[in-house]
Amino acid sequence: MKKIEKIIQRDLRKYPNLKLNVVNENNNSCIFFDIGYGDKFFIYYLSIENLEKLSDFSTYIVFKEILDRYMKVGYPKGFRTRFFINFNNDFQCLIENLKKLKKDDILLLFLLNNAGVGNEKLAVNNINKSLIKRLERLIKNNGLDISLIIDKDFNFNFEDINTLWLKPYPNKFYKILDKNFFSEEFKNKAVFTINLISKKIFE
Numbered sequence: 001m002k003k004i005e006k007i008i009q010r011d012l013r014k015y016p017n018l019k020l021n022v023v024n025e026n027n028n029s030c031i032f033f034d035i036g037y038g039d040k041f042f043i044y045y046l047s048i049e050n051l052e053k054l055s056d057f058s059t060y061i062v063f064k065e066i067l068d069r070y071m072k073v074g075y076p077k078g079f080r081t082r083f084f085i086n087f088n089n090d091f092q093c094l095i096e097n098l099k100k101l102k103k104d105d106i107l108l109l110f111l112l113n114n115a116g117v118g119n120e121k122l123a124v125n126n127i128n129k130s131l132i133k134r135l136e137r138l139i140k141n142n143g144l145d146i147s148l149i150i151d152k153d154f155n156f157n158f159e160d161i162n163t164l165w166l167k168p169y170p171n172k173f174y175k176i177l178d179k180n181f182f183s184e185e186f187k188n189k190a191v192f193t194i195n196l197i198s199k200k201i202f203e
Contacts, residue, residue: 040079123151
């Protein structure tokens with residue numbers, strides 16, 4: 001088991017009610033767990049390899065704050081929220097997991113990679129028009145300082161699955177930075193935006 005996996009499993013075990021599913025096969029390692037009940041799934045995805053890097057550190061801090069809110073404040077009713085953490089920089093583990101679900105039961109796949117590094121936009125792909133309209137209303141009605149764009153560059157073979165990503169643009173500068181460049185301001189904005197959308201998009 002990688003050091004990063006041990007750190008994250010230790011952090012997650014602080015929540016005794018979480019039932020962790022650990023996958024480690026064919027060089028793919030990941031953890032996923034569900035919160036709530038129902039046949040439908042709202043899925044958060046993040047990949048983490050090195051917490052010394054700004055992108056991974058910020059992603060993980062954003063994830064922990066979102067999870068903490070779910071555990072303390074409560075979670076949406078009527079569907080399950082699945083958190084999926086991958087320890088390789090690919091989506092194979094997630095793809096294999098999604099194959100076990102009916103596509104009609106996946107409400108939304110929300111990518112958290114690089115959240116909180118700044119200059120993000122809401123990138124959508126394979127998303128239906130009704131959800132785009134809901135997102136546009138959420139941005140307008142809540143005064144979110146963020147743009148909604150169609151981004152066909154992040155097609156990860158999630159065909160027919162509504163996919164949303166709070167993605168930084170331009171998306172190169174942060175890759176060379178370490179966690180010392182982490183910004184509480186950027187993180188707070190990302191957490192607020194993600195929590196708001198997650199709470200209200202299916203109301």
